[in-house]
Amino acid sequence: MQRPEPGPCEVRIEVAAAGVNNADLLERRGQYPVPPDAPPGLGLECAGTITAVGSEVTTWQPGDQVCALLAGGGYAQEVIAPAAQVMPVPAGLSMVEAAALPEVACTVYSNLAMIARLARGQAVLIHGAGGGIGSFAIQWATAIGARVVSTAGSKAKTEAAYGLGAVAAVNYRTEDFVAATLDATDGRGVDAILDVVGTQYVRRNLQCLAPDGHLVIIGGSVRPVSFDLWELMSRRASVSATLLRGRPADQKAAIVAGVTRDVLPLVEAGAIRAVVDTVFPLDQADQAHELLEAGRTIGKVVLET
Incomplete structure (x- = not known):
């Protein structure tokens, strides 16, 4: 060229x-x-x-x-x-x-800082801990003083998540991440979720949200999904879906x-x-x-x- x-x-x-x-x-x-x-x-x-x-x-x-x-x-x-x-x-x-x-930093910052407004003292659930976005998001959230719950598909990846600062790392193949997230937050849920899975996690993600929480979907399956609107309304929660x-x-x-x-x-x-x-x-x-x-x-x- x-x-x-x-x-x-x-x-x-x-x-x-x-x-x-x-x-x-x-x-x-x-x-x-x-x-x-x-x-x-x-x-x-x-x-x-x-x-x-x-x-x-x-x-x-x-x-x-x-x-x-x-x-x-x-x-x-x-x-x-x-x-x-x-x-x-x-x-x-x-x-x-x-x-x-650039790609991971801009993705994490635009969604967790600018949209979800994650702040010190809050809790966040980050899916895909072993990926580029997940590994960066865990570190950034920890660096600003948030508590991180993460999911991954292998023991090596959950161990890596702990090493990057997560307070809880869930192997989604063997554990229920909803129960683990609620347990890690004393039943309150998280203030923000960064999701790379999409359709099949929407309902379970909503169950993990704390009052006024924010679910941000940035990838994964985009097939149609239905969910109980009361899950959002009762929590005063919100959902965003973005591309960079x-x-x-x-x-x-x-x-x-x-x-x-x-x-x-x-x-x-x-x-x-x-x-x-x-x-x-x-x-x-x-x-x-x-x-x-x-x-x-x-x-x-x-x-x-």
């Missing part, structure tokens, strides 16, 4: 590493809607060095080491990114570690600004670390996808150029 050139409000990044996400697997299968203005190719996040900036960009310059939230195209030597979706590489992190941050990739540019810019302001300092302070399971060369992206699809990873899979 021809070398991409940045528009007025964009930057061009020489990619050192790119994160692999479940959305990439879905897009490869033709099951994920691609925004019409997305750069060609897979890859929703990267870390690298800016090689060119658009005429209206004043916040970045060539040579800056950055990580970025992308609409696509991260599996490449170079990629174009809106300047407002670029963040500095946190001090002390490698490019591989930095590439594992398709958000308008101004929303993404606000999310990235919030992550830069509120989350990256926690990373630099060591309260949150990038959990990277395996690193593959870029030309082995097929093997990276196979590993992620196998469901055995803890944290992120990253491609290195």
Whole structure:
């Protein structure tokens, strides 16, 4: 392909590493809607060095080491990114570690901080503790002073959840996460839930909510589901369902600004670390996808150029 050139409000990044996400697997299968203005190719996040900036960009310059939230195209030597979706590489992190941050940090912050408004002293249920989002969410919630209950599908993943700060980690294959969540919160329930499972967890999630709690669904099955509206009304609870990739540019810019302001300092302070399971060369992206699809990873899979 021809070398991409940045528009007025964009930057061009020489990619050192790119994160692999479940959305990439879905897009490869033709099951994920691609925004019409997305750069060609897979890859929703990267870390690298800016090689060119658009005429209206004043916040970045060539040579800056950055990580970025992308609409696509991260599996490449170079990629174009809106300047407002670029963040500095946190001090002390490698490019591989930095590439594992943008998608998970923006997803967790936008849903738990901006939507559910999780705060110190509250409790949160995080599903998928072994995944990139789950492993980051446990750390962020713990870092701000929330109590974390988590679920995962193996002993290794529940042990990892405890290591990241969870006060309770439930193997959903052998335990009832509703009973475990209520037990861990003395019967009150949690103030927020971050759910990556979707349809089959909706009813049980509602049973886990405390008064005024908030369920945020960010993935999984999207088949039709019915539930008792009284479960919501009696708790004064609410449900949100979100995607990150398709958000308008101004929303993404606000999310990235919030992550830069509120989350990256926690990373630099060591309260949150990038959990990277395996690193593959870029030309082995097929093997990276196979590993992620196998469901055995803890944290992120990253491609290195």
